[in-house]
Amino acid sequence: MKREVELSILDELFRQLDDKRNVDAGVMYQNPTSVYTSTEVADRERETFFRDHPQLIALSGSLPEPGSYMTVDDFGVPVLATRDSDGRFRAFVNACRHRGARVAEGQGKAAAFKCPFHNWVYSNRGELTGIPLADHVGALDRSCHGLVELPAVEQGGLLWVHPRADGRIDLEQQLGDLGAEIASWGFGDLRLVGESVIEGRLNWKLANDTFGETYHFSRLHKNTLGQIFHGDVLGYEEFGRNHRFVIATKRLDELRAKPRNEWSLLDATSPLYYLFPNIQLSFGRGTVSLIKIYPDPERPGDPSHSRTRVLHYFSQEAIDLAEAAGEHGVTAENTYSAEASRDPDAVLTLSAFTEVFDSTIEKEDYLMGEHQQRAAESGQLEHLVFGRNEPALHHYHSHFRDALGLRPLQQIDP
Ligand code: FES
Ligand SMILES: [Fe+2]
Numbered sequence: 001m002k003r004e005v006e007l008s009i010l011d012e013l014f015r016q017l018d019d020k021r022n023v024d025a026g027v028m029y030q031n032p033t034s035v036y037t038s039t040e041v042a043d044r045e046r047e048t049f050f051r052d053h054p055q056l057i058a059l060s061g062s063l064p065e066p067g068s069y070m071t072v073d074d075f076g077v078p079v080l081a082t083r084d085s086d087g088r089f090r091a092f093v094n095a096c097r098h099r100g101a102r103v104a105e106g107q108g109k110a111a112a113f114k115c116p117f118h119n120w121v122y123s124n125r126g127e128l129t130g131i132p133l134a135d136h137v138g139a140l141d142r143s144c145h146g147l148v149e150l151p152a153v154e155q156g157g158l159l160w161v162h163p164r165a166d167g168r169i170d171l172e173q174q175l176g177d178l179g180a181e182i183a184s185w186g187f188g189d190l191r192l193v194g195e196s197v198i199e200g201r202l203n204w205k206l207a208n209d210t211f212g213e214t215y216h217f218s219r220l221h222k223n224t225l226g227q228i229f230h231g232d233v234l235g236y237e238e239f240g241r242n243h244r245f246v247i248a249t250k251r252l253d254e255l256r257a258k259p260r261n262e263w264s265l266l267d268a269t270s271p272l273y274y275l276f277p278n279i280q281l282s283f284g285r286g287t288v289s290l291i292k293i294y295p296d297p298e299r300p301g302d303p304s305h306s307r308t309r310v311l312h313y314f315s316q317e318a319i320d321l322a323e324a325a326g327e328h329g330v331t332a333e334n335t336y337s338a339e340a341s342r343d344p345d346a347v348l349t350l351s352a353f354t355e356v357f358d359s360t361i362e363k364e365d366y367l368m369g370e371h372q373q374r375a376a377e378s379g380q381l382e383h384l385v386f387g388r389n390e391p392a393l394h395h396y397h398s399h400f401r402d403a404l405g406l407r408p409l410q411q412i413d414p
Helices: 003-018 039-050 169-173 178-183 204-209 252-257 318-329 338-342 352-379 391-402
Strands: 028-032 055-059 068-072 079-083 089-093 105-111 112-114 121-123 128-130 150-155 158-163 191-200 237-238 242-248 270-273 277-286 285-297 306-314 383-386 410-412
Touching: 003 237, 003 242, 003 252, 003 270, 028 252, 039 391, 055 068, 055 079, 055 285, 055 306, 079 158, 079 352, 089 169, 105 383, 112 128, 169 178, 178 318, 191 352, 204 306, 204 352, 204 410, 237 391, 242 391, 306 318, 306 352, 306 410, 383 391
Parallel strands: none
Antiparallel strands: 028 383, 028 410, 055 158, 068 079, 068 105, 079 089, 112 121, 121 128, 150 158, 191 306, 237 242, 242 270, 270 277, 277 285, 285 306
């Protein structure tokens, strides 16, 4: 991130704190609840956003070395992603060219993949290299029967896959200026340390919405995240369909006492990039949580359930610190203590980090989302309100409506 951007975000957060005034979009909108319940909208979303749109599947650290592989089953097309023996990131449909069985499960390291059904074998470049009793099967041009390759791009530490073989990934168009800023953080050097999945009875957009404002921090998260973060302040900027969302920790007050040339964004904030349509990329010093939110892929066309997959990455330094801290007994219980939040040396163990992060989302944010889902399904609330202090929700909902050709959000007259 450019230094002047870093300073301008901090200046803005100080201004909001001093003025006791959150970010202000200047307008309010009505959000129709039907968008969370309509099966027609759900069908169009699936086709537009999940079958025909580039998907950010992971950070580079999920495929740490030549031969690494991972499978992805969250957006309707089963994907096998590999780092081939030359170190190149590739992606394939995880389906055998004989009769379509899956050729790989989970993640790990492999030079070749043997289909469990009749044992056809594929290299990590997707080539068909082995057919048992090939003369019984018949003459087959192996060069035409490799795994179906999908467009795959590794850039700035992010791994992108297009779910259609004939699809196109244009990160310049998709990320614009944000691409260089994301690349500047060096996410590609981080290692995968944990993963969790939250299956919830809420529309995927309600799950996204919980990441879209700081208004609830001091209220819903009063005893959890609210201990660490300032609510009602936000460094917010839009980049096309994406946005940057910077939340302030209570260490911001200490930062102000330091000379300006020592100010560092990651000392006192937790930035998050929202990447259209379903990614929340939250990070701190040496840590990233990649939050991927999907309509439940096991219930195609059903708008009432979603799956959130969170991948946690740490730098080697953060892993070392966390392991050392683990020996000294830093646990989930004291993670949110006021003492820990004030102690600049306090670090979390890996399990505490992932557990606390996930349980806050699941037990607090998504609980609200499940209530909202039931309310929307009751049919008795036609609209909800997006306040002036919730500009990221205006932005997100305006763009996905636009992408689906739905009529724009209606402003609420003051
Ligand atoms: S389906 Fe894979 S070998 Fe037959
Ligand atoms: Fe929250």
